[in-house]
Amino acid sequence: MASEPAMPQPAAPQRSTPQRSTPLLAIEQLTVGFETATGTVHALDDVSFAIGRGECVALVGESGSGKSITGLAVMRLLGRRALVQAGRIVFDGADLLTLSEKAMQATRGKRVAMIFQNAKASLNPIKTVGDILVDILRSHHHGLSRAAARARIVALLDRIGINEPAERLRAYPSELSGGMCQRIMIAAAFACEPDLIIADEPTSALDVTTQQLVMDLLMTLCRERGVAAIFITHDLALASEYCDRAVVLHAGQVLEQGPVSEVLTSPRHPYTRMLLDSLPYGKDDIGQLKAMGGGLPDLRRNDLPCCRFAERCPQVEPACRGLPLPERRFGPTHIVRCQHPLEPSLAAAPRASAARAM
Amino acid sequence: MRHKGLRILLARIATTIPILFGVVVVTFALIRSLPGDPAVYYASGPGAGPAEIEAVRRQLGLDRSLVEQFWRYLVELGSGRFGNSLQTGQPVLADFAQRLPATLELAILAFAMGVGTAIPLGILAAVKRDGWIDQLCRVLSSTAAAMPGFFFGLILIYFFYFLAGVAPEPIGRLPGWALPPPVVTGFMTIDCLLAGDVELFWAALGKMILPAASMAIFAIAPLLRMMRGGMIDALDSDYVTASRAFGLSRTRVLLGYALPNALLPVLATMGMVLSTMIGANIMIEKLFAWPGIGAYAINALIGLDYAPVQAFVLIVAVLFVLMTLAIDLISSAVDPRYGQG
Numbered sequence: 001m002a003s004e005p006a007m008p009q010p011a012a013p014q015r016s017t018p019q020r021s022t023p024l025l026a027i028e029q030l031t032v033g034f035e036t037a038t039g040t041v042h043a044l045d046d047v048s049f050a051i052g053r054g055e056c057v058a059l060v061g062e063s064g065s066g067k068s069i070t071g072l073a074v075m076r077l078l079g080r081r082a083l084v085q086a087g088r089i090v091f092d093g094a095d096l097l098t099l100s101e102k103a104m105q106a107t108r109g110k111r112v113a114m115i116f117q118n119a120k121a122s123l124n125p126i127k128t129v130g131d132i133l134v135d136i137l138r139s140h141h142h143g144l145s146r147a148a149a150r151a152r153i154v155a156l157l158d159r160i161g162i163n164e165p166a167e168r169l170r171a172y173p174s175e176l177s178g179g180m181c182q183r184i185m186i187a188a189a190f191a192c193e194p195d196l197i198i199a200d201e202p203t204s205a206l207d208v209t210t211q212q213l214v215m216d217l218l219m220t221l222c223r224e225r226g227v228a229a230i231f232i233t234h235d236l237a238l239a240s241e242y243c244d245r246a247v248v249l250h251a252g253q254v255l256e257q258g259p260v261s262e263v264l265t266s267p268r269h270p271y272t273r274m275l276l277d278s279l280p281y282g283k284d285d286i287g288q289l290k291a292m293g294g295g296l297p298d299l300r301r302n303d304l305p306c307c308r309f310a311e312r313c314p315q316v317e318p319a320c321r322g323l324p325l326p327e328r329r330f331g332p333t334h335i336v337r338c339q340h341p342l343e344p345s346l347a348a349a350p351r352a353s354a355a356r357a358m
Numbered sequence: 359m360r361h362k363g364l365r366i367l368l369a370r371i372a373t374t375i376p377i378l379f380g381v382v383v384v385t386f387a388l389i390r391s392l393p394g395d396p397a398v399y400y401a402s403g404p405g406a407g408p409a410e411i412e413a414v415r416r417q418l419g420l421d422r423s424l425v426e427q428f429w430r431y432l433v434e435l436g437s438g439r440f441g442n443s444l445q446t447g448q449p450v451l452a453d454f455a456q457r458l459p460a461t462l463e464l465a466i467l468a469f470a471m472g473v474g475t476a477i478p479l480g481i482l483a484a485v486k487r488d489g490w491i492d493q494l495c496r497v498l499s500s501t502a503a504a505m506p507g508f509f510f511g512l513i514l515i516y517f518f519y520f521l522a523g524v525a526p527e528p529i530g531r532l533p534g535w536a537l538p539p540p541v542v543t544g545f546m547t548i549d550c551l552l553a554g555d556v557e558l559f560w561a562a563l564g565k566m567i568l569p570a571a572s573m574a575i576f577a578i579a580p581l582l583r584m585m586r587g588g589m590i591d592a593l594d595s596d597y598v599t600a601s602r603a604f605g606l607s608r609t610r611v612l613l614g615y616a617l618p619n620a621l622l623p624v625l626a627t628m629g630m631v632l633s634t635m636i637g638a639n640i641m642i643e644k645l646f647a648w649p650g651i652g653a654y655a656i657n658a659l660i661g662l663d664y665a666p667v668q669a670f671v672l673i674v675a676v677l678f679v680l681m682t683l684a685i686d687l688i689s690s691a692v693d694p695r696y697g698q699g
Contacts, residue, residue, distance in 0.1 A: 075603050101608075109605030122600035124615050126622075126693050135614070136604045172694040188604060 023050035023090075024228050025074065025112075025196055030087030032073055032252075039300040040083075043069050044252040045308070046325070047087070051196070054226040056219065058239035058260065060275070061249035064296050067232045070249070071198040074230075075114050076104050092195065110140045113189035115218075117201040119181035123173035129184050130169030133191065140192045156187050160217060179210035186218050190225070197222060200232045215242060237281060240264040245333065248272050251296050251308035253325065258334030268330055268341040271309050307339070315340055362690050370683045381675040382435070385668050386428055389659075396420065396662040400444055418444075431668070440672075441665030445658065450669045454651055459544025460531060461643070461650030465635040468570040472577030472631065477624070480585025481617070484593060495582055503579035508641035511572035515645075518568060526564050529647045533561050569646040573639050577631040584627045588620035595619070622693055629685040637674030 032044040044066050051057050059067045072078050074089055076096060089096040091112065096104065108114075116122045123132055130150060137149040144152075150169065157165035162183060173181055182202060189197050199218060203211040219242045222229045233239050239246055240260045247257040248271065256269035267273045277290040294312035297304060305311065305321035313320065317339070325337040397415035415421050419430065434441060440450040483495040518525035531546045532538055538546070539553035547566075550559035592598060593616050601615045602608070640652035647653070651670065658666035690696040 077599060077602055105605055105607055107605070108603055114600075114603040116596060116600055116603075118596055121596035124597040124601070124619065125695055126619055127615075132601075135601075135606060135610075139604070139606045139610065174695050185600075192605070 022052075024053045024055075024092060025230075026050040026088075026090045027070070027074070028088045028090065030070070030073060030089065031085040032069060032078065032087075033083045033085055034078075035081045035083060036300070039302075041299045042252060042301075042304060043082075043299060044073070047249070047252070047254050049247045049254060049257055051228050051230065053195070054223075054228055055245065056222060056229045056231060056243045058243035058246040059230055059232045059249060060234060060236055060239050060246055062234060062275075062292070062296060064251075065249040066252040067234075067249055068200050069252075071114060071200050071230060071232055074112060074198060075108055077108075106140070109136060109194070110192045111194050112196045112198065113192065113194040114198040114200065115182070115185045115189050115202050117204050119185045119202075119205070120173050120176075120178055122185060123181055125173055127172070128169065129171055129173060129176070129181075133169065133184070133188055136188050137191050153187070153191065156191060157184075160187055160190075160221065162187070177210075179206050179214055182206065182214050183217060186214070186221065190221055190227075193225070194227060196228045196230070198230045198232070201234070202231075203238070204233070204235075211238075236264055236275060236279060248275070251299060251304075253308050254337065255309060256334075256336045256338075258331060258336075262331065262334050266344055268328075268334070268336040268344070269338050270313050270315060270340075270342060273342060274312075307337075363687055366686050366690055367683070370679070370686060374679050377679065378672070378675055381672060382432070382668075383428075385671040386431060389664055389667055390424070392662070394662050396444070396664065399662050435672075440669040443658065443666045444663045445661050445666075450666050453654060453666065454669065454673065456544075457649055457651045457654050460546070460648060461636060461639075461652060463545045463547065464566055464570055464573070464643075464648060464650065465632065465639070467566050468573035468635055468639075469577065469628075469632050471570055472574035472581060473628065475574065476578045476581035477585055480582045480624075481589055481620075483582070483586045484589030484620075485612070487590065492586075495586065499579045499582045502575045502582075505575065506641070507572050507576040507639065508645050510575045511569065511642055511645045514568050514572060525568050526561070528568055528645070530649065531562060531565055532558070533565070536561060569642050569648055572642050572645075573635055576639075577635065580627050581624060581631060584624045585620065588623045589616060592616035592620040618692070622689060625689060626685055629681040633674075633678045633681045637677055 026048075027050070028048050030044055030047040031042075034041040034043055047066070047070060049057070059070060061067055069078065073082075073084070074091070074096065076099075078084075084097060087097075091107070096107065099107065123129060130153065133153045134146055134149045137153060138144050138146070141149070153169065154165045157168065160183070162168060162180075168176070168180070168184070176184070182205075186202075197218075202218060203214050206214060215238060219229070221227070229243075231239065231243055243260050245258060246260045246263045248255050248263065248267075248269065250271050256263055256267060256272050263272060264276065267276060274290070274292055277288075278292050280289060283289055293314075297308055297311060306324055307313070307320045310316045310320040319339050323339065326339060328336045328338065328341055330336060330341070396418060397411050397420055400418075401411040401414040412421075419427060422430075442448065443450050443453055446453055479491070479495050479498070483489075483492040486492060515525070515528050519528055526533060536558055539549040539555060539558065542549050542552050546562040547559055550556075550562050593612075595616075597619075598611055598616050601611050606615070637652075640656045642648070643650045643652035644656055651673075655667060655670035657663075658670070686696075
């Protein structure tokens with residue numbers, strides 16, 4: 001991590017809300033289960049949200065809430081035990097779930113790219129970084145020679161501020177730092193100029209300063225090139241700093257979604273409230289810091305309540321367990337799925353990003 | 359980076375010397391703790407009395423103290439002499455040189471059969487996990503692991519020679535009627551071809567099938583397990599998911615991104631299997647009357663013929679060391695993480 005990325009300051013201004021009429025990606029009522037020896041894991045339940053072109057949406061929630069599964073479902077890489085029980089994933093007008101494997105393969109990397117939490121492990125340890133990037137580029141540009149592909153990648157790495165790109169390409173992943181590996185992955189993701197990037201906890205494995213560099217790089221590239229991004233994270237501060245909208249997942253259900261400025265400052269769902277209360281940002285003393293109550297329910301249960309948060313919710317009542325989740329709108333894009341949304345007064349709280357730890 | 363191979367080579371040589379010394383000591387001690395007295399064995403004739411026995415003992419140097427015998431043995435080894443066989447009367451090395459090609463030829467065919475079966479099956483089992491191929495492989499590898507090679511050899515002989523009559527007589531390298539071709543390489547099949555005798559080539563190859571299959575079955579169990587396990591690990595790895603997510607085709611990912619990584623642990627097992635096939639398939643050679651070094655060594659052992667047994671163990675030990683070294687070097691060439699830390 002020798003170099004400062006030669007990038008303008010990030011913190012791009014919040015964009016005007018993109019046209020709602022034609023989202024780039026619309027996930028509609030997606031329900032996914034996994035067959036295991038001990039029963040079906042009901043991983044995603046009726047998940048719906050959309051992303052406009054060039055928009056950046058944060059997918060937040062605790063570990064195990066279904067964030068990564070949502071991302072992998074879009075890539076259709078859930079593995080052979082997964083069962084998509086219902087729903088559609090409409091990308092640029094076509095349902096990805098009904099595409100042929102060949103068409104899906106042409107979509108992966110080329111139109112939707114994904115980067116992962118552990119960049120070092122995501123790069124084959126016995127291949128040089130250059131060989132991996134060349135393979136990716138050439139799998140989408142038939143007839144491109146290795147030398148030409150390499151030249152394009154060197155130029156790309158150079159453009160995104162990686163020093164001595166040719167030297168880096170000769171290295172094996174184990175010879176590079178985690179931050180450098182993640183920047184290489186970001187380069188790989190942008191190499192084929194996709195419309196959407198799914199970033200699954202891209203900085204969780206990095207130290208805080210590297211985190212900042214990598215996030216700045218990723219988000220600046222997205223903004224500059226008009227690439228939409230799904231940013232999967234459990235770090236609400238990062239989400240509010242870099243994203244336009246947030247989608248809050250809990251146990252495979254979307255409980256609240258809307259602009260980050262609303263969702264992460266004055267949440268209307270008790271779960272979002274709970275997440276924010278457990279963060280240190282903007283709190284004066286430790287008494288204000290509250291631990292998350294309870295844990296995620298066992299998703300193998302067949303008697304899950306309709307609202308899977310019901311068993312942890314401070315204001316639960318019988319309707320929560322028995323009635324389907326209602327959809328309440330508090331603005332053009334602010335949707336809360338709760339029988340008893342919070343009052344805005346209750347929710348007046350410090351911005352999550354106000355005192356971001358640095 | 360550039361001198362990693364050299365470093366591994368030096369490190370391996372440094373550890374080899376104590377290993378080989380240990381092998382020499384243990385073999386020397388073990389063989390002398392066997393019941394039986396070579397002097398009595400070789401002096402026994404119609405008129406052998408205590409005087410003759412004592413003369414033989416002195417001639418063999420067995421009247422000296424153990425320490426002195428060991429020292430003399432080391433000095434001989436140091437000057438590259440392995441002694442003479444009492445049974446053949448020839449230098450041990452000459453005996454080995456004469457028999458090694460038979461063992462090698464059989465081992466290579468058996469190794470090819472084992473690897474040729476285990477690698478594709480292991481890959482299929484991993485790709486179609488829990489499918490019928492996987493179940494079949496599980497049964498196959500458990501059976502192969504549980505069954506000694508010579509027992510499998512007996513079963514093969516029973517079915518294919520005795521009952522079905524499709525296999526040739528399980529004795530030696532050539533049918534009884536055949537005259538061996540002139541020895542060029544020592545590899546019977548190759549010598550047959552060099553002599554232009556295609557019919558004899560097929561006969562020689564036919565003779566190798568049953569013993570090679572018996573040896574191969576021993577190799578299949580560990581190779582199959584390693585291949586399946588390595589492939590499953592690779593297929594479940596982050597780098598395979600990531601390369602799929604970047605749009606590489608399933609075949610490309612399987613062959614270019616999962617298989618090479620999965621083969622690394624298999625490579626180590628291959629070395630072990632091949633060394634064992636060359637050095638430790640005494641029972642198979644005995645069973646099929648195969649004139650290789652294994653049969654030679656066991657005859658020497660039964661005949662209390664110290665020099666060939668000691669030489670055999672030492673040669674096999676050197677073979678293991680060389681094989682391990684070769685694997686180290688290949689692995690370090692393929693895997694940049696190998697041998698670091």
